[in-house]
Amino acid sequence: MSVKHSSEDLPFGAVQGIASGNVPAYCCDYDTVDETRLTNREAFRHYENGIYTGYKWQCVEFARRWLLINTGCVFDDVAMAYDIFNLESLKRVQDGKRLPLMSYKNGSPIEPEVGGMLIWQEGGEFAVTGHVAIIVGVEKNRLYIAEQNASFSAWPAGMDYSRSLPIHKDEQGNVWVEEEEHGTPVLGWMLQKNDTSYSQPTAPFTPSKLKILSQTASSQPSQSDWLDVNDNAENAYVHMMDGHRMKCSGDQSQFYIMSTSAQRAVRRATAELHSQFLFAVDHVLKRPETWSAFNIPEAVWPKIQQSWNNRRNEVMTGRFDFCLTEMGLKCYEYNADSASCYMEAGRIQGKWAEAFNVKLGVDSGGELFEGLVKAWKRIRDEVTEHDQSPLHIHILYDNDLEEAYHAKFMAQAMEKAGIITHMQLGFKGIKRNSDGGLSDKNGVAIRRVWKTWAWETALDQLRSELANESKQNTSSLRLVDVLLHDNIMVHEPLWTLLPSNKAILPILWELFPDSPYLLESTMQLTDSLKQQGYVSKPIAGRCGSNISIVDAQANEIAGTSGQFADQNQIYQAFFPLPLIGNQYVQICSFCVHGSMHGLCTRIDPKPVVTSSSDVAPLRIVSDDEHGEFLVSSINN
Template sequence: MVSSKHPNSTKFGTLLGVAQGGVCSYSSDYDSADEKDYPNRTSYRSYFDGIYMGYKWQCVEFARRWLYVNRGYIFNDVSMAYEIFNLRSVREIKSNRLLPLNAFRNGSTQHPEPGAMLIWDEGGEFEHTGHVAIISEILPNAIRIVEQNMDFVPWQNGRNYSREISARIGAQGDYWLQCSSKSGRILGWMLQTEDDTEAEHTPEATPHLFNVQLAHAKAHERDTKPWLNIANHDEAAYVDMMKGHVLSSVVEDFHDYYEISETALEQLETATDELHGMFMHATDYVLQHPELLSTFGFPDVILPRIKQSWDNRLNQLITSRFDFAMTEKGLKVYEYNCDSASCYMEVGKIQGKWAEHLDLKRGKDAGESLFESLVDAWKASDAKGIIHVLQDTDPEEDYHALFMQEAIETAGFTCKRVIGLHDLHYNENNEIVDDDNVPLRWVWKTWAWETALEQLREDVSASECPPLADDIINTQPKLADVLLRKEIMVYEPMWTLIPSNKAILPVLWTLFPNHPWLLETDHSLSETLKKNGYVAKPIVGRCGANIRLVDKNNKVLATKEGAFGERDYVYQQLWPLPKVGKYYVQICTFTAAGNYAGSGVRVDASMIIGKDSDCMALRVQQDDEFASA
């Protein structure tokens, strides 16, 4: 990608050229975007005929817009452009039909055609993302393409294409496009055609590869010896909490762990990235439709703050967690813990050290990249100065906060942990400061946003016109006073209240009906859900509280009490966790900056995963090794 310092670079949103059908290509130099023209996050979302195309002015947005204008169909959301090469259908907008899409490798005897998508792998100029362009013309020894976000320079001499790529045909009719070391590797081209001759076939994976398997590490002479380094604060806090050097709280489970196949891991990675994009799209959709936002149960006084949080580009997401059920019958997401998820240290550090202690060589740690991904997310954030980590006095939150503090400090920030709120106070400038009188500006919290909202609801019930936190001066700040102050940037940001709320699930089902990773969910108990079985969930809850599983015969399979029974409910299609060995097993995937970062498992003898459910090690095996186990 051309640097914005290039002498011919243009300002964000500048017209670079016009392709077939009058489809415009715009400069995507985000550093030059004018806040007056693009004041918030929503202003960066591109719609055409009311259909969401993507983010202005990225390559995926242009490709989807070109296909819609010229061919009448679009492809599904993807997290990265190179993932388009794995898609096998497009959706015709007028009929809502799915049409076949086939991928052909660079060098295929199935030659590219005008209108085909050209896909680059991640790497080179397209590090991490890959790239997509549209082939506009086939020449004897080259192709011409149209695109966005390759550079910020106008197309030369008013031509209707952005550039040419040299091509050569081999002796067997194999068609090759030139790949320079600078621009990265071209994966191939995508054609909307039923002719799949020479196409990249997505192999039919053996259903067994999507099961979770129980495995056992061999007993070792070092089994009873300490293996966590208590000189490290987070590991010491973990040992104190667990009362020993263990991963599971059940002594006889010490050598047990779970395995998934490489194929299953690939699907988890793809699902995590795509679902994050879907939840973000649904979040924006809710904020554009007040009638939907009203179903989330937020205090009216906080709604402008949530909208402001979403609009503020500085409010990035550091990390989050998806909860899945995975079996040979399919992969289904239950919910998105986008606000205050747990189990990061167990997955990002403990399960790896457990395997090292037992000298376990089989497979690889499914959470080995989580810590470094968190470090990278902090480096890419806009945080500045001291970051305060706020936590409750819960012992579990001790090691959770210390683990995140290590990631923050590894990223190069100064970090200070605040346990409880008693060390915070107001200074003479009405700023909330710590015990060293350092004002809080950047905060990462283990507290749930809902805790702050409960305090706000109490204030609302106690006063007809309760002040917001910016106007409050107390000798002892409450959590709401801290998190709701405009000068304090909070991770995870306030807008995560929306994707974390179960009321988002019916919205997702409406926006993406029958999506293979979603479960049908509604605000009311429909006849279809009754017929097939359902799960009743409060729209706000933690640790499985107040969840009830009911089968198609109206038999209650499992239920858990809690403090959220008075909240509104949603009803989700019943899709029980698989029971592997003596436990029901839930797969958890973690994100960093919105991208897949690692996996783990939580297990329970009950069908409902709760606060006391154990984490156990998760490892990834090669498909052939997994199948032979």
Template sequence: MSNIPSRTLPFGTLLGYAPGNVPAYSSDYSSASTVDYPKRSSYRSYVDGIYMGYKWQCVEFARRWMYCNYGYIFDDVAMAYDIFDLRSVRDLATNTRLPLNAFRNGSKSHPTLGSLLIWQEGGEFEDTGHVAVVTDVAPNYIRIAEQNVGHGQWREGHNYARELTAKITDDGEYWVKCSYGDAEILGWMTQTDDTRYAETSPIKNSALSTIKSLNADTSSITRKSWLNMANSDEAAFVEMMGGHYLTAVPEEQSRYFLLSKTAIDELEYATNELHGLFMHATEYVLCHDELLAKFNLPKAVLPKIRQSWDNRLNQLITSRFDFAQTPQGLKVYEYNCDSASCYMEAGKVQGKWGQHYLLNDSEDAGKDLFHDLCRAWEKSHAKGLVHILRDQDPEEEYHALFMQEALQAAGIDSKIIVRLHGLEWDSEGTIRDSDGEAVNWVWKTWSWETALDQIRAECEDDEAFEPQWSLGKPLRLSDVLLRKNIMVFEPLWTLIPSNKAILPVLWQLFPNHPLLLNSAFELNDELKATGYVEKPIVGRCGANIALFDQNQNLVEATSGGFGEQEKIYQQFYPLPQVGKYYTQVCTFTAAGVYAGSCVRVDTAMVISKDSDCMPLRFVGDKAFLAEH
């Protein structure tokens, strides 16, 4: 029998208690009160400050049950059926990973109390699959506790939601029957060291996660020019570089870096997962004033940041993650959501470099970036003319021209404005360009922090900031970027995930996550033991960063203009040294989704504004392992 509750109870109603006194709630979203749940953040579930999932979905219940009963959790997953691919859980008390093994329905290793029963996507559980917690196992039935099925009260005195029919064969196989005729049970997950009958996991070859440095064969290359000087962005790039070069080092023009297809796939997965984690953390910060205060943002602009998050969450165009890629795994340093650089290098220049050097046996790691960027603009809310704002800087010049080309390919008109030249108020308070066209949509290379510096200088701490206009009064950058009727890309909320203060918040919400580095607002013994990096919460291009080893000796430090900013402390996890270069892998998104990669390299340990961008390519795993 299935015992599916027939009566649907309102969202958030207590349905029953699973073993360990863990409550389960109704997830009938159609009945959710807009008073009790006024915005997205209201649906996020936390226990002890650790993110469990969305109220009151099946994954949230499974993760919360495991944490409350055992003190460990499984990693964040996109869909419930993805849990079947996990192979470990995180024990938060001991900072260790424990094995989590998968057993197919019909396995000779039977489920036990606390096993997770997993459904495949399809039928009743279309797109998502399902997960439930096993509360009791018998030869002819199995009992489960769950959320997001039935939304009805559990039977009085029962610590489970449903009972499913089971059968043990003469060979000792344990089979569970799904109560829905169109759904399929994959099997169960059990935290155990016993791998007999468990699903095998491909043995990862750590060599596939390394980075190789190679040189292109130049013997048949006769031409020196390979960028199209008729294209304004490429011409600007050539002018800045002093020739058709990707790197500033003359003797390194033929050097490139190579990754395996497995490594590229891992970068794509990590990028998409991390974007979700950073979005979770951003919402958490905006709901906790004591955390938001650590971001050192003017109080006058906080309401605008919250409004931006509520109204423009899905209007991100560009962002970049910075990774250390090592055989031990990927670790992210930070997320550049606010005016991320190197898009042209990754999305155009390195690809043309590969064509010039006839590298037909490998693929450009940024080959899809321009196309994905165009699609992001096509799906954006931008209508009419987009004004591209940039500073008087050679790098920003070609970056702006590259973005203009993407806008044009997306069918969107644009104009480039240098340092607000030609912009002024009209008599109605509308900002117009020199041709009299209103400024309604803006994409900028300027950092939001530049506008905030103006606010800090001109507003009292508790004064509400509103851009002022009057004839004859000079127009400020903050007047443009914070104007109510002007939509700016990237949105104002990107100040939060781009601020280094987000890193300790992430570590609190997702402790010991394999992609994250231990981070804290205060230097602690755990960070001292690993070595640590001191970072300003706001900074650009690797400025004012100090690296300390396990003995607290200063290893390396950079200068810059952010020395007065508040600091955070992050675990010291050095970049891999490939040849003479410390090598950082950067991944780029279009609308928050992975779109391509490149590498930044330096003989110093910290990547800075002056660090070189070199070509990144990839090949199939077999070819990568054969490459010397």
């Protein structure tokens, strides 16, 4: 949830107001947390008379605490606030009895009541999570609510509510609640009733909705050149692919579909895992005894700590690699630093659908480019708020065809956000200035950099220097000289090294062993992993290199070679990718500022996805359409 700040904001934990029943609402501005008092995740869990109510001080926590204090009931744990709308009962704490909970969509003839819960769907300022508030007053044309985490300011003086919302009845007698402030539609309201009249039935979730299906376009493109070679990014992509195509091999008309329920599951997992990875980063930085597992030079840790302290909220983008099957959704890893496939997801698969006249469903990456633009605008606004001069960013990329189109695609997002970009191929033309700074061949000072290189590449140069393995030519500019320069700010921040390093995975497993999205991961091979089968991965490996898959009978069923064989390994429970036709299919979710903004697939005839694996088009279809195609595939 993204809440707007104002000059009247209170600090984290300050009382914003007192709701009916003498229930205080607390400020949830995490930017002002006193980390000397709340030192770990457990400290954020709140208990009321020994009953867990939620995380301080989120909207769900307030709703559960209000109900507990005023009715003696609580609702079950939910991943997102909007999930409350699918609950069917409350639990009475005294005896554990279940009481029916009815949900009424906005526009229902059943009016909201005091003590009910008002639920928002995801979107606007309530993006990803949705929102919940308690109804504390109802009048003919107004609804009064109490809540947490909708603002950070105090409630109106002397009032037992945070704000009011207009309500009205239409000609058919249906009641509508209007949201004026946060730009997010109200989903509906929840009431504890026995009468099921007009209540919204809960649709049961079936595992088959998570199944990815293969489809084939019914027509071929009317013209073979369906990408725009006058566009710098698309021209570079065509050059890389040696033609206008999305896959290097195989049937170009073949694509995949996933249901809206599956998309929703990945969206929820992306947001929850992003928060968990960030919590794990904070956990590591506070515990130097964990640092050795990451094999990062000691001299770099203070810079990582500084990067985290100053820029923990500035993470731009990352890519989660998921396995999605009827058995569930599991995360393999988080590429939070220099991830690839943005252009394939955000543009190429949409253009493919236009060329092949595929109208089924919607483009799974259709929102990615605008999500990137919005994120860069946020960076631009934060910088220009203090400095009115235009924001310049140098885009540093290697002499690699894939990096070229990736860099040019990102440059287009920056330029649309009002940022002036400078394409910098390698270190050609970069000069050292007399003041110790760097400038490009045109004399423009290099102050900010976005790079396609991984931070680990720069660290390898530093490791070599520290180990005296090779004589350094101090007159020759190196990647490490640019990325770790004191006067250059790099996007993504240096701290993204940690969530991208697979040594974070065992720490995540220790912190969140009950997460439905994590796979058991350890630094040492355990009997538990041997019994279920496991995957060994180098902690800073890339592109699927040096991965080994071993089954429960100790047989290696797949393995890849590469340049990371000498790295430390982690071991992760084996959860195989689905084999669809003759391809293993991995789902990639693109995370921008903490929420999902697009999806794509990576496919390979072997069980390990590598840099040579194709990206195939992915479309999102309704649950009903998905069910029809599923039945058809079974019958055939």
